[in-house]
Amino acid sequence: MGLYYLQDAASQLPALVLNPAPHSLVLDMAASPGGKTTQLAALMHNTGTIIALDVHAGRLSSLKNNLERIGVRNTITYKKDARFCTDLKTTFDHILLDAPCSGNFCVEPRFFEEKTLQGITERSKLQKELFKAAVRVLKPGGSLVYSTCSLEPEEDELVVDWALRKYPELEIVDIDLSVGDRAACVVSGSTLSPKPPMPGDSGLTRQAPRGFSSQNLSAPP
Numbered sequence: 001m002g003l004y005y006l007q008d009a010a011s012q013l014p015a016l017v018l019n020p021a022p023h024s025l026v027l028d029m030a031a032s033p034g035g036k037t038t039q040l041a042a043l044m045h046n047t048g049t050i051i052a053l054d055v056h057a058g059r060l061s062s063l064k065n066n067l068e069r070i071g072v073r074n075t076i077t078y079k080k081d082a083r084f085c086t087d088l089k090t091t092f093d094h095i096l097l098d099a100p101c102s103g104n105f106c107v108e109p110r111f112f113e114e115k116t117l118q119g120i121t122e123r124s125k126l127q128k129e130l131f132k133a134a135v136r137v138l139k140p141g142g143s144l145v146y147s148t149c150s151l152e153p154e155e156d157e158l159v160v161d162w163a164l165r166k167y168p169e170l171e172i173v174d175i176d177l178s179v180g181d182r183a184a185c186v187v188s189g190s191t192l193s194p195k196p197p198m199p200g201d202s203g204l205t206r207q208a209p210r211g212f213s214s215q216n217l218s219a220p221p
């Protein structure tokens with residue numbers, strides 16, 4: 001048992017960036033096994049409500065076990081494809097889209113043997129579909145964090161770039177953390193986003209809905 005959850009340092013950043021207010025309504029779109037959900041609940045002092053989704057039943061069990069073990073009381077879990085989160089018929093103050101991704105070649109020894117360009121393209125398409133759904137259920141003035149553990153621009157910078165072009169009401173906001181570097185604004189020779197981050201920016205936000213990225217950028221379909 002125990003009341004803590006081990007996460008590496010980078011994995012802790014998305015929830016810290018989102019920093020949901022106590023008593024707010026939060027959507028965690030791809031939540032299992034729950035490292036970030038438990039962190040969000042802690043930041044909210046177990047108040048408000050987190051709706052935590054995951055499409056895979058087996059992984060949802062891990063999420064439920066972790067929530068119970070840590071003593072999280074403000075979270076409702078659903079086995080659900082988050083592309084259809086408008087079915088929930090509500091909008092959210094804060095959304096975490098910790099998207100399914102191709103993983104990180106720095107820590108996966110067989111990454112280049114097991115991953116394909118086609119897989120990365122498919123993941124990028126899914127990430128954009130999830131992003132579209134997130135924008136639909138984000139309250140005006142709400143905040144959205146998009147994160148992955150992938151280092152592929154197609155899953156990161158290019159997804160965010162695509163979103164900023166598609167949704168002019170979104171804006172990048174400063175991330176007020178003492179760690180991290182400015183996101184890349186040039187990928188394969190192309191300058192990304194209508195409003196490239198300024199020196200010192202390290203994420204995205206958006207205005208009427210606000211949004212952020214803790215890692216990403218991408219190109220239109």
Ligand SMILES: C[S@@+](CC[C@H](N)C(=O)[O-])C[C@H]1O[C@@H](n2cnc3c(N)ncnc32)[C@H](O)[C@@H]1O
Pocket residue numbers: 029030031032033034035036037053054055056059080081082083098099100101
């Ligand atoms: C990067 S992991 C999430 C890690 C989690 N946020 C954490 O901190 O423990 C991505 C998750 O997305 C889930 N997933 C994949 N496609 C999904 C979809 N369409 N809707 C909801 N969840 C999905 C996977 O089952 C997986 O658990």
